[in-house]
Amino acid sequence: MSDQYLTAVLAEAEHVAKNYDQVAQSTESPTHEYLRYAVLRLLEGQSEAVAERFPQVDGVTVGYGRDKSMFDSWGSDVEWWETVSPREECTRFRLFYPDDRTTVPRVIIDVMTALGAWRVWDGDATACGSYDHHERREVHYLWPDGHPVEELLQERLQHADGTVAPDGGQTGDIRDRMVVAEQVTHQDALEPRTRRAVDEPMNVSLLAKGGRYEVASASGNRYDVDIIGKSCTCPDWQQRTPEGGCKHMRRVDYEIKQGRVPRPDGRLPTELDVRS
Structure with a gap:
């Protein structure tokens, strides 16, 4: 494992945790x-923390x-598995690069090796995605x-200044809180179906840039929400396409507006974006 790249990954992940803790407020x-968002920022040139x-x-x-x-959504269309x-x-990383390169760029290999990930597929980019x-x-x-890289990051966060809690900077069970008070739209003002979607325990994370998110429900089921294309893989959307979206689409929309997950373009919202 390359110490140089491991240090870069940990430094960027620590930077994200301290400055953009909303990226993990909807996950356990x-x-x-x-760490996985740090990889995105490092390889896409967004990093502010490394040399x-x-x-x-x-x-x-x-x-x-x-x-x-991903398999549940795309398994019938592609042969990756x-x-x-x-x-x-496991998290599956999909890393795209220009086809004028005859081999995988070395920096991708080094970063993913430092993270402790292993290569499972490569080929021409498909149309599968948003x-x-x-x-x-x-x-x-x-x-x-x-x-173990997660443990290394946790040690860095705990030893840095003693203020970063294991759940991303907030206290209490992650299922029992929404977002920092000054960033929350009062729930009483929400449409009833949206309010129920907000109250229900769900974890939301970016699945692929372009507006695709993953929603993990309390039942253990996971659904793929395309917030731009307005679709969801849940039975409710597939069978009824309810007006205003299913609860998973409503929850993703709320999480984006509250700055708790990256925007559809993959970037974290600014403070101005959240307040507006």
Whole structure:
């Protein structure tokens, strides 16, 4: 494992945790979320925490999500899982790069190796997803929950200044709170169906840039919500397409507006975005 790249990944994840803790306020595994978002920022050139000499490759785009959730949504359309069957306990990274490169860019290999992920597929980019990847290539890596890198990040957060709590900076059970008080739209003002969607325990995370999110319900089911294309893989949407969206679409929309998950373009909202 490269110390240089491991240090860069941890430094960027620590930066995200301290400055953008909303990215993990809707998940029960904040260190996992900080680290995978740190990979996105590092490889897409968004990082503000690492030295300028960190190598960059123009045109790299990162998407990620739960491997089993991706399989449930796309398993009938693609053949990624022929070699390694879908794994509930793993994040699958999809990393896109220009097709004029004959091999996977070295910086991608080094960052993913430092993270502790393993390569499972590569090839021409497919049309599967929410945005266009013609004339590009992609490589996939699996990264398991509870990897020791998460423990290293937790130690950094605890030792930095003693103010970052294990749940991303807030206290109490993550299922019992919404967002920081000054950022919350008063729930009494919400439409009743949206208010019920907000009250119900769900975890929301970015699945792929372009507006695709993953929603994990309290029942253990996971659904793929395309907030731009206005669709959801849940039975309610597939069978009824209720006006205003199913509860999962409503929850994703609320989480985006409250700044708790990245925007559809993959970037974190600014304070002005949240207040507006």
